[in-house]
Amino acid sequence: MTSADSVPPVRLLLADDEHLIRGALAALLALEDDLVVVAEAATGPEALAMARAHRPDVAVLDLQMPGADGVKVATSLRTELPGCRVLIVTSHGRPGHLKRALEAGVRGFVPKTVSAQRLAEIIRTVHAGNRYVDPELAADAISAGDSPLTERETEILEYAADGAPVAEIAERAALSQGTVRNYLSSAVSKLGAENRHAAVRLARERGWV
Amino acid sequence: MTSADSVPPVRLLLADDEHLIRGALAALLALEDDLVVVAEAATGPEALAMARAHRPDVAVLDLQMPGADGVKVATSLRTELPGCRVLIVTSHGRPGHLKRALEAGVRGFVPKTVSAQRLAEIIRTVHAGNRYVDPELAADAISAGDSPLTERETEILEYAADGAPVAEIAERAALSQGTVRNYLSSAVSKLGAENRHAAVRLARERGWV
C-alpha cells in the first residue's frame, strides 16, 4: 500500500493540546512512510501560525484546544490555505459539532476511538480530495437533526449555561427580563426539557450550544 | 539509563477508552526497553479483568472511562492486587479528583500534557515505590482545599446536577422536599453561589461532586 519510490509524502500538521497524545500520534504516523509530520501545535492560534509557516497538505486538528477550537482554525485555514485539507479528531463527538465542522469546510471528522492504522488511511483519503466522516457520528448527527432553536434562543441559552439568574442574562444580552424568560421558555419547550437547566444540558449533548 | 541486561522489565497495563491514544501510548512506551505493555483495556471493568489476568507491575489508567472511572478501578485494584501500583493519567485535572485518587491508594497522578519521556520516567518512579503528583495539579488541589459540603449536601447536589426539579430530587433521595431545599440552600451559601445550578458548576470545577 505504501508508495515505494518517487511519490512525495503527505505533509502533516498535528494540533492537540495534550502533549502526550500529540507526541505519540506523531510517532505512530511517522511509521507510515508516505506520511510526514512537518509541524505540531498545542493551541488554536499556534496551529494557525504553524500552518502558515509550513503549508502542510493535511491538518489534523483536535476539536477542543485552548485559544480557538478546531472548527475555528478550520474556518481560518479555508481562506488562508485553500489547498490544505482539514481533518478533525475528537474525544467527545457531539452531533452539532460535526455539522459546524462540515460547514467550515472540514474534509474529515473522526473520533479518537479509531486505531492509528485507520487514521493513516483516512488521512490518505482526505488528502486524495475525498471526505470521510465516522459512520457512527454521522448517524448520531442525522438522528439528532438540526437545532430547532433560533439564533437568539441559542444565545440566551448560552448565557444561561453557567447558572446565571435571569436578571444577569438580561443585562448581558441587553434585553428585558421578560423577553429573556420568553426565549428561555420557548427553548425549553422546543427541547422538551423540564426547565432551562435541563435544556442547557440537552443542547450541550447535541452540540447545539 | 535503560537497563542493559538481566533486570526484568516493568510490566504495564494500559487503560484508556480512546483507541488512538492507547495504541499510540503503547507504541511509545514500547520504545523504552525497560518497559513492556502486557495488557490494554478500553473500559473500567475490562481494566480490572485484564489486571487480574496479567498481574501487571504498574497500571496506567485514564481518569474518565466508560463503566468505572480510574479511581474506582484503583480502589478495587488496591485490595485485589496490592502489589500493583496505580498511575492515573487525565485530560482535565480537577482538584477534587486528585484527592479522591490519593485516598484510593493511587501512587501517581499526571495530566496528559506531559511528554512520553516524562511519563516513562514517572512510571519508573512509581514502580520504585515512590509517589509522583504533577506540581501544577497539586498546587490547584491545595488552593482549592477540601470540600466544605457535608455528605448529604454533596449527594443532593449530585442529584441536582442534571437540572432535575426539587420534587424529583426528593423522590430519588427519599427525603421531603423541604429538606432537599434546605440542603441545597446551605450548599449554595457555602459555595458562595447565586443559585444551585451555579453551585453545581462550582463544585464540578473543584472536583467536589
Add this chain to the structure above:
DNA sequence: CACTCCCCATGACAAATGTCAGAACCGGAG
C-alpha cells in the same frame, strides 16, 4: 399585499425555588 416567522416587549398569574425559624433525634467531643 397578505402571510409567516423571528425579534422584542409588557403584564399577569401560577409554580418552583430560596431563605429562615424552629424542633426533634443521634453520635461524638469535651
Add this chain to the structure above:
DNA sequence: CTCCGGTTCTGACATTTGTCATGGGGAGTG
C-alpha cells in the same frame, strides 16, 4: 453529662422562574 454538629422534618414567606396572552415592527415568501 452537656454541648455541638449533622440529619431530618415542618411551616411560612419572599423571590425567581415558567407560562401565556397580547402587541408592534421587520424581513422574506407566495
